[in-house]
Amino acid sequence: MTDSPKPPKHKPWSDIDLNRWRDYEEIKTDSLWLYSNRASGDGHKLDYHGNFIPQIATQIFSRYSRKNDIVLDLFLGSGTSAIEAARLERRCIGVELKPELADYVRAKIDPELLNRRIHVVQGNSANPEIVPRVSGILRQMQADHAHLLMLHPPYADIIKFSDRPEDLSNAPDAGSFLDGFETVARHGFELLAPGRFAALVIGDKYANGELLPLGFWCMERMNRVGFKTKAIIVKNIEGNEKGKGRTANLWRYRALAGGYYIFKHEYVIVFFKPK
């Protein structure tokens, strides 16, 4: 007589069957993520300076959402979250400030999914009007709330994404950047279902010889709006590296001369919204 298989055991926010926990070798549970390259194919490409590697979305979506769940990304950029949501059979609402980029992402999405399972909204995530706009789309999708929140803001002014004043990369100083980020985080908090998760992808910066820990400051702003911190993951930035050779040597010289370290990591910080 063979044992009858156990019924799946999973959390309400995940499809991982805890009875088969040994079978999920590809799912990370350690807080140090080292990737030697960026995943490509399935619609993913390095077509936008400042996009995150698809593996971040793969890991976070696989652990913290279920099939057909709605992922809300309030800094959609070139659409990595939207493409990965489609691939993993999640739904997605993404908000991006730049109209030409929003159009570009729409063109990358399978027309069968666009405006049904995948929605690309052009707008300012720091403007309060984004909450009723996204809520309206959630209602069309027969949902009250999103099930997972992704936030990958500009790392202050490290990369300037546009000339628009509402663009967080144009905030005049770190304090204004953090205030703008906190407003977006508050909108995300309102739109996310209680008991669900949020992931913030962010790196730090140097200014005037001083390290500005944007990652920890943004984490603290997330806590201010009500999110509880679940994990701080350190991820290498090897997969996005472009400068090699002479430029790398120049940075090494500057680091030695200035007494600082060259950033080789960024953070993926995981939060939950209490029930």
Ligand SMILES: C[S@@+](CC[C@H](N)C(=O)[O-])C[C@H]1O[C@@H](n2cnc3c(N)ncnc32)[C@H](O)[C@@H]1O
């Ligand atoms: C770091 S990138 C996100 C990249 C994205 N994760 C990807 O993989 O392509 C940040 C994006 O936020 C957008 N952005 C900046 N300020 C914004 C705002 N107030 N509302 C919405 N989007 C904004 C920028 O135009 C930029 O595309």
